[in-house]
Structures are given as C-alpha cells and as structure tokens.
Amino acid sequence: MPKPTLVDVGREAGVSAITVSRALRSPEKVSEALRAKVEIAVKKLGYVPNQSASTLASNKSSSIVVMVPSISNNVFTDVLGGISDALHGSRFNMQIGYTNYDSQEEERILRSFLNPTPSGVIISGLEQTDETRQMLENAGVPVVQIMDISPKPIDMIVGFSHDQAAETATQHLIDSGYKNIGFIGAQMDPRSLKRLAGFKKAISDNGELREQCIAVTNKPSNVRLGATLLDKLTSQFPECDAVFCNNDDLSVGVLFECQRRGIKVPDELGICGFNDLGISSETVPSITSVTTPLREIGRLAAAMVIGEEGAPSTPIVDLSYTISARESTKRV
Amino acid sequence: MPKPTLVDVGREAGVSAITVSRALRSPEKVSEALRAKVEIAVKKLGYVPNQSASTLASNKSSSIVVMVPSISNNVFTDVLGGISDALHGSRFNMQIGYTNYDSQEEERILRSFLNPTPSGVIISGLEQTDETRQMLENAGVPVVQIMDISPKPIDMIVGFSHDQAAETATQHLIDSGYKNIGFIGAQMDPRSLKRLAGFKKAISDNGELREQCIAVTNKPSNVRLGATLLDKLTSQFPECDAVFCNNDDLSVGVLFECQRRGIKVPDELGICGFNDLGISSETVPSITSVTTPLREIGRLAAAMVIGEEGAPSTPIVDLSYTISARESTKRV
DNA sequence: TTGCAAAATGATTGCGCAATCATTTATGAT
DNA sequence: ATCATAAATGATTGCGCAATCATTTTGCAA
Incomplete structure (x- = not known):
C-alpha cells in the first residue's frame, strides 16, 4: 500500500x-x-x-538552518547541543551546514539551504561575504549570528566579546604575578584574532609588548599542537613564565608538555585556557580557563530565531564570560 | 523579484x-x-x-538520514565527520537525528524523516524497535547500521565487534602482568554491555571473575565520572591493580585521579581506555587505548548507502580495531 | 539523395499540500 | 420565530518540478 x-x-x-x-x-x-x-x-x-508538499504549498519550511565552521570542534558541539535542546518538542527541525571556516563555502551552502525559505537561520561569526548578508536580508527570515558580538548584526546576535574575555584572562595572569606572558593560538579565525588583540591590549597596558611572546598557527587545534606551540614559544621567548592559550585543547597540551619536561605548573609556568571545555577542571593541576556560555548561546539563539517565549527582548545579547581561576595560575 | x-x-x-x-x-x-x-x-x-518541488515531483529526496544517540559524544562527532567527508561534493546532503539513546524517540524521529523517502539511512546500533525495522524495510531504501557488527543486518552494516575489542584489551592487561583487573563503565548502552561481556570473558578465561571488580553507571560519560568510578572501584575492590575503561573520557579521568591520589601509573595501576579519542596519546603517562575506526565507519557507511565507487562489495563490513599500547600499561 | 534510427527537445500532467474563497451550520439577540 | 453573525467545513487552485509521452532534429548507412 x-x-x-x-x-x-x-x-x-x-x-x-x-x-x-x-x-x-x-x-x-x-x-x-x-x-x-x-x-x-x-x-x-x-x-x-509529506514535508515537501507542505513546504511547496505554503512556501515555508519548518527548518532552522544552522551554519557552523566545524563539527569536530567541541565548542560547536556544545552550541549545537543547546540549539537542539531548545528546538526539541517544537515543530522546527535543525538543518546543519559545515562551512569548514570558508566564507565562500558558507555562501554556497546557504544559497542552497535558502530555497525554500527556512523558518530561520543561525550563523556563526560576523564574517559573512557581502553576498551572504544580501541573501539573508532578502530572504526575510529571522537571522541570529552567534559566538561573537557586534553593534550591527544582520538581524539579531547572541555571543560575547572575545577581545574583552581574552583581555580579562590576561589581566588575571598579570594579577597572579606573572611577568612574561606568552600567547599560544591555533585555528586563527577572526574570533581567535580578537582574542589575540585582547591579549595584546592587556600586555601593552601593563608594559611592553614583545612580538616573540606570540606563537600561533592556522592549523586546526588539538592537544598535541599545544605541546608543539609551547616548544616554539619557549625557544623564541625563553623568559616566558605564563601562557594564555587560545582554547582548551592547547592549554591541556601545554600542561602535558610541562609534565613531560618537568616544568612546574603554576610556579615555573602559569597556564590559562579558553572555553572551559570540561577537561581543564579535571587535570592535575587543574587549568584556569575562560568559561564561555556555549550551550546558552545555542539555546538563546534558537529561542530568538523561533520567537519563542523565553527569548530576549533585545536583538543584541551580550552574554557574560567568567574567569574560572584554578590551580594552574595559583602561584604561591 | x-x-x-x-x-x-x-x-x-x-x-x-x-x-x-x-x-x-x-x-x-x-x-x-x-x-x-x-x-x-x-x-x-x-x-x-527548489528542493521541495523536486522531491515532491520525483518522490525521492536527496537526503541521507543519519541517526545517532548523541552529538556531544566525541565518538559520534568523529563518525559524523567521516560521513560528512564522504558526502561532500556529492548531490546528497545529511539530515541528522539525535535519539538520546532512546529507541522510541528514534522510531518517532525516523518516521517523520522517512516522509518523503530519503536516499538512504545510516543508523547507529542494532537495537531498533520492531516497528523501526519494519519501517526501514518497507521504505525500500538502503540502510546501513553502524558502530556494531551482526550477521543479520537490516540491510548493510559496518562496524566492529565490541566484545572482541574489549576481550583483546583485557587480555593485553593480563599479558602486561596485571592480576586484579577492574572494569569502569558509564553510559551503559548495548555496545558498552558488549564490552563488559568481552571483559568478563577474558577475565573468566584466565581465572575467576569477581563481581566487585565492576563499577558502572548509566550516567553519560565524562572525565570527572572516571574519578568517581575509580573511587567506587577501589573501595569495593581494594586489591585492584589495573582498570579497563569503557571509553577514553573515563580513562583520562582515572589517570587524573591517580595523579591526585599519588597512585603510580602504570606500576600501581594499569589503565586501558577505549576509542582512542586523541587525548589518551598525549597525557603523561600516555594511556593505552583501543583504537577504533570511527571516521572510517562514517566514510564507509556513506559510500555504501549511496552505492558509490569505493564502497565495499559485501553488505557486512567488520572493521578491525587495534590495541594502542602506551605507557599506562607498560609495567617495568 | 533517401530512409530510418537515435538523439535532442518539447508539451502535458500530477506529486500532496495549504491558500483562498465559497458554502453550510451553529449561536444568540431580539 | 427571525435574522445577523460567527464558526465550521468544503471546493478549487497552484506551488515548482520531473515523469511520461510526443515531436522534431540529427547522423549516417545504403
């Protein structure tokens, strides 16, 4: 039948x-x-x-399109989890696009996802191409940018200031008594660059910024890379006594490398990570990190895009971050 | 316009x-x-x-439906990555359903995803409800079950034997000279239970299996839980000198707890994890783990479901696993 | 050149649903 | 009881595309 x-x-x-x-x-x-x-x-x-017939007849799909750079990055799995939670039980389903950190690819995927028009779009970052912004505006659907913050979103935005978060974290290292602080970063996307800018500002405000205190790469982040970058950093900046890491993969990798090389954390080297991905609180010693509201970003973005109760009333939501100070920066 | x-x-x-x-x-x-x-x-x-119009007119959608228990579990993000890779550039797109380890939810989601009929279905595990199996058979689409292995798949299957993998891993601990081996497990889904069975078999084959050597919970796995379960295990099984962990979150948590309590790894306690999630090779000491072909499962499943060149010719693909022996089981 | 198959192109139709407008039935005030 | 109004239900139509069948054009052997 x-x-x-x-x-x-x-x-x-x-x-x-x-x-x-x-x-x-x-x-x-x-x-x-x-x-x-x-x-x-x-x-x-x-x-x-039949979803297709319904969509064709009404010219409205019940999809929420979500564009993220990558799925293997835990940062985005947390955000997707938040969106998934918020959408669960609603009549909306989630359509995910992976841009692989490429704006052109993002534009290409989005173009196909916008036909037929979805119920809403959630998109990571601010760096859409002009065509992408144009498409989104023409589509006439609610759009929520996530992960970053800006006074001029395409439509709505929920995120936090990466500059400020990094500046605060660096200040924490300075306040903890570290004098020669380095920066380690991988996957230097625009948000990572903002974190670097925040780091530089904090350093400059408290003394002199030297170029050799920065060790970065554009490769995707992973634990091993933390070790590699620590090697690079200590060879170009031997007096380094603390390191701020772009994210927690790296900070964990740095800690392990210190254990291997017999560098005492936090006394000989302070470590601060970013995003507080769950493992940093468990290591020995535990690692200080910037706790960012990843799931909350997902949840709010979903609520905003479907215009649900519980959604914020303003189109710009600047969420807070907190410095989770742990043993890796607790100098005696 | x-x-x-x-x-x-x-x-x-x-x-x-x-x-x-x-x-x-x-x-x-x-x-x-x-x-x-x-x-x-x-x-x-x-x-x-217009995707909808095309689907409606041809009664074929170009979606590959992928059903996974969870997105926050790294195991599945690796598999999804493999699928995503294999589908990239093809005319197929991926539609993901999260079952939250619930067969009824799986059935419900799948029912809505099967209308209109997708080009294929990739589904985790063997534990579909009878109705789900029925639906899938009636739909007449290629179905690939993944993660596990069975002689009687719904249609096709690609995975590996969790029993055998766990048995081999346990045997590795025995061969390394450990005498009192415990089992730690979280998220005890059917595949985890198979790992437990493989563990039990290896222990029984080499002596006597005691109930107190097993510490499990149904909570979702995370690093902290590794510490908690190690506490539980050592209190009920004090003579324990090695532990086989259900997955790598736990094994890492166990290692950290050992560091906290001053337990020497591998001399006082051997540790073996499962899935080799990338961090276990980086810890100090590095952790022995069962390396499982997660991305490869995803890639092959996608190739099989779209009938691509590069797809295996048999409907049952039993992939191999390897024991990555590292420092955590290298007793002197 | 002729003839004929194969290739290229076009016309028509229906997929299953929801928007729109038309019709019927219920409700209630006087 | 009567009428006005609202609520409930139904008939028709078109969304954009691909399946099907019809027609035209091309290629090429004899």
Missing part, C-alpha cells in the same frame, strides 16, 4: 482533506467531534505529513 | 523548462550549445533549484 495522503485520511474519517489538514495544523479551528475522528483515522492509516 | 523558476530560466535561455531541468540534472542528455545557454541563464538569474 502506498503512503496515505490527506485525502485518504479524509475519506477514512468521512471529512474533506482540508479539514484533516486543519485538524493537524490548527486544531482549534476544527470541532471536537471531527478532530477526534481525524485523530483515529490518522492513527489507523499511520499517516505522516 | 521572486525567486526564479525553471520556467524563468528557460525563457531567459530560449528553451523549454524541462530542457533546463535536464541540463542541470543529466547534462549528457542535452546538446553542448543549449547547455551553455542554460548555464549562462542560471548564473544570470541566480537560479537555485
């Missing part, structure tokens, strides 16, 4: 197809009696609506 | 709509001259095909 359609359900229930459609989409517009009959017929036939 | 349709493109190019459709879907059926004209018109108008 072929899949039942609205007409089949209508026949079974003794009503017209459109009444079935209404009974399912807006039950309050259909009398109690018919609604019950329709419900029984739906169950009996195992009717499942 | 409204979105251009095939008709618009056809008018622009001076051909009929169906020719445009053919030029895009099967260019070899259209003459060189028209194809070029169509291409220009498509570019000029910025035409993007």
Whole structure:
C-alpha cells in the first residue's frame, strides 16, 4: 500500500482533506467531534505529513538552518547541543551546514539551504561575504549570528566579546604575578584574532609588548599542537613564565608538555585556557580557563530565531564570560 | 523579484523548462550549445533549484538520514565527520537525528524523516524497535547500521565487534602482568554491555571473575565520572591493580585521579581506555587505548548507502580495531 | 539523395499540500 | 420565530518540478 495522503485520511474519517489538514495544523479551528475522528483515522492509516508538499504549498519550511565552521570542534558541539535542546518538542527541525571556516563555502551552502525559505537561520561569526548578508536580508527570515558580538548584526546576535574575555584572562595572569606572558593560538579565525588583540591590549597596558611572546598557527587545534606551540614559544621567548592559550585543547597540551619536561605548573609556568571545555577542571593541576556560555548561546539563539517565549527582548545579547581561576595560575 | 523558476530560466535561455531541468540534472542528455545557454541563464538569474518541488515531483529526496544517540559524544562527532567527508561534493546532503539513546524517540524521529523517502539511512546500533525495522524495510531504501557488527543486518552494516575489542584489551592487561583487573563503565548502552561481556570473558578465561571488580553507571560519560568510578572501584575492590575503561573520557579521568591520589601509573595501576579519542596519546603517562575506526565507519557507511565507487562489495563490513599500547600499561 | 534510427527537445500532467474563497451550520439577540 | 453573525467545513487552485509521452532534429548507412 502506498503512503496515505490527506485525502485518504479524509475519506477514512468521512471529512474533506482540508479539514484533516486543519485538524493537524490548527486544531482549534476544527470541532471536537471531527478532530477526534481525524485523530483515529490518522492513527489507523499511520499517516505522516509529506514535508515537501507542505513546504511547496505554503512556501515555508519548518527548518532552522544552522551554519557552523566545524563539527569536530567541541565548542560547536556544545552550541549545537543547546540549539537542539531548545528546538526539541517544537515543530522546527535543525538543518546543519559545515562551512569548514570558508566564507565562500558558507555562501554556497546557504544559497542552497535558502530555497525554500527556512523558518530561520543561525550563523556563526560576523564574517559573512557581502553576498551572504544580501541573501539573508532578502530572504526575510529571522537571522541570529552567534559566538561573537557586534553593534550591527544582520538581524539579531547572541555571543560575547572575545577581545574583552581574552583581555580579562590576561589581566588575571598579570594579577597572579606573572611577568612574561606568552600567547599560544591555533585555528586563527577572526574570533581567535580578537582574542589575540585582547591579549595584546592587556600586555601593552601593563608594559611592553614583545612580538616573540606570540606563537600561533592556522592549523586546526588539538592537544598535541599545544605541546608543539609551547616548544616554539619557549625557544623564541625563553623568559616566558605564563601562557594564555587560545582554547582548551592547547592549554591541556601545554600542561602535558610541562609534565613531560618537568616544568612546574603554576610556579615555573602559569597556564590559562579558553572555553572551559570540561577537561581543564579535571587535570592535575587543574587549568584556569575562560568559561564561555556555549550551550546558552545555542539555546538563546534558537529561542530568538523561533520567537519563542523565553527569548530576549533585545536583538543584541551580550552574554557574560567568567574567569574560572584554578590551580594552574595559583602561584604561591 | 521572486525567486526564479525553471520556467524563468528557460525563457531567459530560449528553451523549454524541462530542457533546463535536464541540463542541470543529466547534462549528457542535452546538446553542448543549449547547455551553455542554460548555464549562462542560471548564473544570470541566480537560479537555485527548489528542493521541495523536486522531491515532491520525483518522490525521492536527496537526503541521507543519519541517526545517532548523541552529538556531544566525541565518538559520534568523529563518525559524523567521516560521513560528512564522504558526502561532500556529492548531490546528497545529511539530515541528522539525535535519539538520546532512546529507541522510541528514534522510531518517532525516523518516521517523520522517512516522509518523503530519503536516499538512504545510516543508523547507529542494532537495537531498533520492531516497528523501526519494519519501517526501514518497507521504505525500500538502503540502510546501513553502524558502530556494531551482526550477521543479520537490516540491510548493510559496518562496524566492529565490541566484545572482541574489549576481550583483546583485557587480555593485553593480563599479558602486561596485571592480576586484579577492574572494569569502569558509564553510559551503559548495548555496545558498552558488549564490552563488559568481552571483559568478563577474558577475565573468566584466565581465572575467576569477581563481581566487585565492576563499577558502572548509566550516567553519560565524562572525565570527572572516571574519578568517581575509580573511587567506587577501589573501595569495593581494594586489591585492584589495573582498570579497563569503557571509553577514553573515563580513562583520562582515572589517570587524573591517580595523579591526585599519588597512585603510580602504570606500576600501581594499569589503565586501558577505549576509542582512542586523541587525548589518551598525549597525557603523561600516555594511556593505552583501543583504537577504533570511527571516521572510517562514517566514510564507509556513506559510500555504501549511496552505492558509490569505493564502497565495499559485501553488505557486512567488520572493521578491525587495534590495541594502542602506551605507557599506562607498560609495567617495568 | 533517401530512409530510418537515435538523439535532442518539447508539451502535458500530477506529486500532496495549504491558500483562498465559497458554502453550510451553529449561536444568540431580539 | 427571525435574522445577523460567527464558526465550521468544503471546493478549487497552484506551488515548482520531473515523469511520461510526443515531436522534431540529427547522423549516417545504403
């Protein structure tokens, strides 16, 4: 037997197809009696609506498009988890696009995802191409940019200031008594560059910034890279006594390398990470990190894009971050 | 201006709509001259095909449905990465469903994803409900089960034997000279239970299995839980001199707890993890783990489901695992 | 050149649904 | 009881595309 359609359900229930459609989409517009009959017929036939037909007829899809740079980065899995939570039980489903940190790829994927028009778009970062911004504006759908913050979002935005977070973290290292602080970074996307800028500002405000205190790479971040970059940093900046890491993969890698080389943390080297990915609080010693509201960003973005209760009333939501000071910066 | 349709493109190019459709879907059926004209018109108008209309008319969607228990588990992000890689550049896109380790939820989600019929389904594990299996068989689409192995898949399967992998790993601990080996496990889903069974078999084959050597929980796995479960294990099984962990979050947590409590690894306690999630090779000491072909599972599953070249010729693919012996089991 | 198959192109139709407008039925004030 | 109004239900239509079948053009052997 072929899949039942609205007409089949209508026949079974003794009503017209459109009444079935209404009974399912807006039950309050259909009398109690018919609604019950329709419900029984739906169950009996195992009717499942055809998404494509619905989308084609109404020219509205019930997808929320989510564009993220990568799936293997834990940062984004946390954000996706938040979105998934918020969407669970709603009539919306999530369509994920992986841009691989490439704006052109983002534009290409988004173009195909915007036809038919989804119910909303959640997109990472501020660095969309002009065409992408244009497309999004023309599409006339709610758009929420995430992860970063800006006074001029395409539509709405929820995130936090990477400059400030990094500046605060660096200041924490300075306040902890470290004098020669280095920066280690991988995957130097625009947000990473902002963190570097925040670091530089804090250093400059407290003395002199030397170029050799920075060791970065554009490779994707991982634990091993933390060790590699620490090697690089200590060879070009031997007096280094603390390091601020772009993210927690690196900070964990740095800690392990210190253990290997017998460098005492926090006394000989202070370590501060970023994003507080769950492992940094567990290492021995535990690693200071910047706790960022990743799941919350996802949850809020979803709420904002579907215009749910619980959504913030302003289009710009600057979430807070906190410095989780742990043993790796607790100098005696 | 409204979105251009095939008709618009056809008018622009001076051909009929169906020719445009053919030029895009099967260019070899259209003459060189028209194809070029169509291409220009498509570019000029910025035409993007309407997925819904295409799906409705052909009754085939170009989605590959992927059902996974969770997104926050690194195991599945690796698998998804493999699928994503394999699908990149093909005409297929990926539709992800999160079951949260719940077969009923899986059935519910899958039911909605099967209408319209996708091009294929990739689904984790063997524990589908009868209704789910029925649905999948009726749908008449290629189905690839992943992560586990079985002689009787719904359609195709690619994975490895969790029993055997765990048995081999446990044997490695025995061979390394450990006498009182414990098992630590979280998120005790069916595959975890198989690992436990493999552990038990190895222990029984080499002596006597005592119940107190097992410490498990159904909570989701994380690093901290490794510490908690080690506490539990050592209190109920004080003579324990090695531990096999269900996965690498736990093994890392166990190592850190040992560092906290001054337990020497590998001399006083041997540690073996599972899945080799990237961090276990970096810790100090590095942690022995069972390296499992997660990305490869994803890649192969995608190739099998879309029937691509490079796909295995048999419907059952039992991939190998390897024991990556590291410092945490290298007793002097 | 003729004839005929194969290739190229086009016209028509329906996929399943929701928007729109039309019709019927219930409700309630007088 | 009567009428006005609202609520409930139904009939028709078109969304954009691809399947199907019809027609035209091309290639090429005899």
